[in-house]
Amino acid sequence: MTAQAHQDPHTQTQLRVEIEGTELRTELADDLLEIRVDTGVRTIGRAQVRFLDRGTFAGGVVELGKTVTISSVSPAQVVFSGTVTGVELEATDRGATVTATVHDQAYDLSRDRAVTTHQKMSDADIIRSTVQGAGLRADVDVPGGTHAWAFRADSRLGLVDEIAGRLGCDWAVLEERFAVWPVSGSAPWAGEAPILDLGVELIGFAVRREETGPSSFTVRGWDPERQRSVTGRATTRTPGDRNGFAPVDGGKSAPVLATRQLSMTEAEAKEVAGGLAAAAGRVSGRGKGSFIPGLRPGGLVTIRSAGSADGTYYVREVSHQVDATSLRTTFVVGDRPPVRLTDPWRAPPSASSLRHTGITVARVDNINDPDQRGRVRVALEGVSDSASSSWARVLSLGAGPDRGLVVLPEVGDEVLLAFEDGDVRRPVVLGGLFGKQSTVPTPALAPNSSEVTTRYFVSREGHRIEIADGKADAEQYVRMALAGDRSYVRIGKDKTEIHAAETPLVITSGEGSGAASLTFDGRGNLTINAASITMKAKQSLTLEGMDVEAKASTTFEASAKTRAVVTGTTTVIKGSASTEVSGAVVKIN
Numbered sequence: 001m002t003a004q005a006h007q008d009p010h011t012q013t014q015l016r017v018e019i020e021g022t023e024l025r026t027e028l029a030d031d032l033l034e035i036r037v038d039t040g041v042r043t044i045g046r047a048q049v050r051f052l053d054r055g056t057f058a059g060g061v062v063e064l065g066k067t068v069t070i071s072s073v074s075p076a077q078v079v080f081s082g083t084v085t086g087v088e089l090e091a092t093d094r095g096a097t098v099t100a101t102v103h104d105q106a107y108d109l110s111r112d113r114a115v116t117t118h119q120k121m122s123d124a125d126i127i128r129s130t131v132q133g134a135g136l137r138a139d140v141d142v143p144g145g146t147h148a149w150a151f152r153a154d155s156r157l158g159l160v161d162e163i164a165g166r167l168g169c170d171w172a173v174l175e176e177r178f179a180v181w182p183v184s185g186s187a188p189w190a191g192e193a194p195i196l197d198l199g200v201e202l203i204g205f206a207v208r209r210e211e212t213g214p215s216s217f218t219v220r221g222w223d224p225e226r227q228r229s230v231t232g233r234a235t236t237r238t239p240g241d242r243n244g245f246a247p248v249d250g251g252k253s254a255p256v257l258a259t260r261q262l263s264m265t266e267a268e269a270k271e272v273a274g275g276l277a278a279a280a281g282r283v284s285g286r287g288k289g290s291f292i293p294g295l296r297p298g299g300l301v302t303i304r305s306a307g308s309a310d311g312t313y314y315v316r317e318v319s320h321q322v323d324a325t326s327l328r329t330t331f332v333v334g335d336r337p338p339v340r341l342t343d344p345w346r347a348p349p350s351a352s353s354l355r356h357t358g359i360t361v362a363r364v365d366n367i368n369d370p371d372q373r374g375r376v377r378v379a380l381e382g383v384s385d386s387a388s389s390s391w392a393r394v395l396s397l398g399a400g401p402d403r404g405l406v407v408l409p410e411v412g413d414e415v416l417l418a419f420e421d422g423d424v425r426r427p428v429v430l431g432g433l434f435g436k437q438s439t440v441p442t443p444a445l446a447p448n449s450s451e452v453t454t455r456y457f458v459s460r461e462g463h464r465i466e467i468a469d470g471k472a473d474a475e476q477y478v479r480m481a482l483a484g485d486r487s488y489v490r491i492g493k494d495k496t497e498i499h500a501a502e503t504p505l506v507i508t509s510g511e512g513s514g515a516a517s518l519t520f521d522g523r524g525n526l527t528i529n530a531a532s533i534t535m536k537a538k539q540s541l542t543l544e545g546m547d548v549e550a551k552a553s554t555t556f557e558a559s560a561k562t563r564a565v566v567t568g569t570t571t572v573i574k575g576s577a578s579t580e581v582s583g584a585v586v587k588i589n
Contacts, residue, residue, distance in 0.1 A: 014073040015322055017049065020066050028061060033097065033323065037070060037080045040317035040332070041170035041297045042161055045104035047080050053089065053096040062087060062100045072293035079293050079320060080104065081175050106173045109134050109157035115384035118150040123163050130156045131178045139179040139188050142169050143271045149390030151424045153351040153383065162354050166262070167271055168278030172298050179298070183278040183314075183335070184239045187298025193312055194294050198305040201292060203328075207245045207285030207309045210336065214256040217276040221263030224393070224426060232269025234277040238335055244303060244311025245283055262354055262423040281335030285313060291320060291327035301333060355422040361433065362389065362417045364409045376409060376429060378417060392417065392427035410460060414438060 015035060017024050024032065031052040039045040047070060051062065062084065069081040086101035109131070118126050123144035131138040134156060144167060152159045164171050164180055171180040172187055179188050196202040216235045223230050238246050258276055263269040287303070295301060295318050302312045313333035320329050362378035365388055369375040375391040397405040409415055414433045420426040434440050441458040453475070456466040462483030470476055477492030486501035498505065505520040516530035535541065550556065558564065573579060 015079070015327065016071045016073055018069040018071070019061055021069075024061070035070065035320070035322045037320040038317070039080065039104075039172065039297050039319075041172055042164065043172075043297075043317070044106045044110060044157075045080060045082065045173060047082060047102040048099055049102065050097055050099045053091075053098040055096070062098055068100070068102045072291070075293065077293055078175055082107070104173045105134070105136055105176065106157055106171075106178070109136075109160070109178075110155045112155055114152065114155075115380070115387045116152045117387050118147070118152075120146055120148060121150060122146045123167060126150055127160050127163060127180055130160055135176075136173070136178040137176055139177060141181045141185070141188075142167050143182070143274075145265070145267060147425060149425055150353075151387070152353045153356075153424075154353045158351075159353040162352060165279070166275050166354065168275035170298055172296075174296070181298065186300060186314075187296065189296065190299030191294075193300035193302045194292060195302045195304060196287070196289060196292065198303070200305075202287060202289040202303065202306070204289075205285065205287040205303055205306050205309055207283065207313075207334070209245050210282045210284075211252075213254070213280045213282055213336075214277075215252075215254045217256050217258055217273045217280070219258045219261045219263055219269045219273040219276070221259075221261060221269050221272075222420070223264055224420070225264075230263055230266045230269045232263065232266060232271070232273040234270065234273035236277045236280045236282070238281070238283065239314075241300065242283075242312055242314055242335065244313040244333070245285070245309055246311070260421045262421065262425075264423075264426070278335075279337060281337070283313070284332070284334035284336040285309070286330070286332055288328065288330045290329065291322070292329045292331075293320075295329060295331055301331070354424060356419050356424050357422045359416055359418045359430070362415055364411050364413045364415055364429075367408055367411055374406060374408060378415060378427065378429065389417070389427045390425055392429050394429045395431060407457075 017029070017032065017035070028051065031054065032049070033052055034050040035047065037045075037047045047068065049062070049068065049070075064084050064087060066084045067081065068084060070079045071077060072079055080102070082102040082104040084100050085103045085107060088099045088101070090097050090099070118129070121129070124140045124142050126147075127140050127142065128138040130152075131140075142164070154162070160171060160180070163169075168183050169180050170183055170187075171178065173179075174187075174189055177189070181187055198205060214236060216233060219232045221230045222228075256276075258273070261269075261272045261276075263272050287301075295315060297315055297318055299315050300312050301315050304310055314335055315331060315333055316337070317332035318329065319331070320327065322328075360380070360382060363381055364376050365379040366377040369391060371391075373391075373393075374396075375393055377391055378389045380387045380389060394408060396407070399405075409429065409432050414435065416430040416433055418428050418430055420428060432438070441464075442454065442456065451469075453470050454466060454468050456464055458464045464479075464481050464483075464485075466477075466479045466481070468475055468477050468479070473493035477490055477494075479488060479490040479492075481488035486499070487503060488497070488499050490497040490499075500520060500522060502522045504522045507518040509516050514531065517528075519527040519529070521527070573581075
């Protein structure tokens with residue numbers, strides 16, 4: 001039933017209210033006191049419907065979860081649709097009222113808080129997937145390339161709004177349709193701009209132009225793939241189809257340099273610069289008129305008969321209000337977002353899905369970097385049982401082209417994680433963490449000491465490099481040992497040791513035929529192999545063994561400057577061809 005009491009005397013337009021697809025009964029329509037509809041770009045739409053309560057809770061019709069549609073009769077079009085999210089009862093000495101608060105479908109996107117990840121999706125794909133997951137039709141027109149990895153730490157609406165704001169886009173909901181579009185354009189349902197004449201449809205209009213804002217934005221970022229800076233630039237120029245009270249070019253230049261804006265490519269830097277410029281408009285205005293059902297956020301409106309304020313403007317907010325005497329519409333226009341002290345029907349801000357400015361703890365879950373760059377992936381167990389990061393670079397000492405210390409964490413290790421410029425797509429592992437479960441291999445402090453006496457590196461299998469800075473000579477050394485400590489090299493102030501346990505020890509110098517080697521076979525045997533060997537002692541040289549054998553392939557010579565002695569229980573001097581014994585004096589026994 002259409003309530004005749006709500007007919008506007010100027011436009012002869014009426015409002016129709018339907019609950020769960022059924023028009024209000026006559027008696028309930030007669031008890032309808034007031035309707036207020038508030039919609040805006042990047043804002044959850046809200047309506048409040050107030051009834052006279054006759055003790056029947058508005059006839060049992062107004063209940064949480066029921067759908068409400070508010071339409072104009074002429075022209076026949078939907079002004080607002082949504083779901084009852086709150087019911088308020090108020091009683092005074094003049095009677096009781098019931099007020100139903102209705103939010104549009106964007107409200108459902110704001111209720112959940114979850115952590116999810118997206119792989120190889122563009123911003124448009126992420127928005128479509130997010131919106132369609134709530135049962136809405138998605139109409140998305142946003143710039144942006146494909147992201148290897150993206151993250152949601154907020155509500156679904158929080159993620160969409162953050163992406164839209166970053167790229168200079170607006171969003172709104174009309175019935176089951178969720179649309180996102182560039183601020184330089186219009187909502188897909190906008191159609192032709194309504195024309196409002198002051199003194200006819202328009203009761204009043206005020207507009208303000210600011211010339212103090214930035215004239216341009218330059219965004220600088222860092223491309224980790226090419227390891228170079230990237231730059232994008234955009235001006236705060238008003239689109240040509242919005243000529244209402246437009247700023248005059250030629251004012252003072254006020255460029256702004258913006259950093260830490262989550263930009264990894266030239267294209268992304270330009271997109272972000274455009275987003276900053278879109279939020280730095282110069283014109284804002286407010287109007288009030290008779291009921292104008294065709295005026296919608298995200299569309300355009302043309303103002304006439306307002307003198308210098310004549311022109312076409314971008315519509316940001318629209319409010320319709322109806323009571324027992326009239327229907328009226330107020331609206332906000334311009335390319336400059338209005339200043340709000342509060343937005344009571346919007347959820348409070350929560351975690352960002354694009355930024356994380358602090359550090360966090362994570363656990364390594366994959367070290368098989370598909371691009372072989374020494375990166376790891378970590379599980380963000382502090383926020384989700386299933387969310388993992390994008391591939392994270394690992395902080396390394398002396399890292400550079402084909403150099404630096406390469407020590408990757410193991411799968412399962414607890415690590416400290418940060419994000420380059422706060423961009424959650426660019427994680428960096430700062431290092432591993434010791435704890436109650438991941439204990440320090442050996443205490444680094446001497447008992448009752450305030451000095452670090454030992455510094456060491458221990459591998460997963462227990463192999464160890466140790467540097468000791470004790471007081472005594474025996475406590476100052478560098479030691480490298482295999483697990484089990486049976487094979488080691490120790491260079492100390494007191495002594496130097498090389499110990500190979502039961503395994504061969506080979507010392508080699510040179511290559512090919514010119515190589516010389518010293519081999520300990522691990523069973524007590526020593527082999528020296530070289531092109532030539534020279535042994536020289538300044539005092540004495542002793543060769544001693546159970547059996548000593550000296551053999552030459554061609555010539556064997558033993559000589560002494562003073563006296564040479566060959567002794568033995570049995571002594572044999574034998575030549576296979578001839579034997580020669582000579583001397584100034586030869587004595588035989």
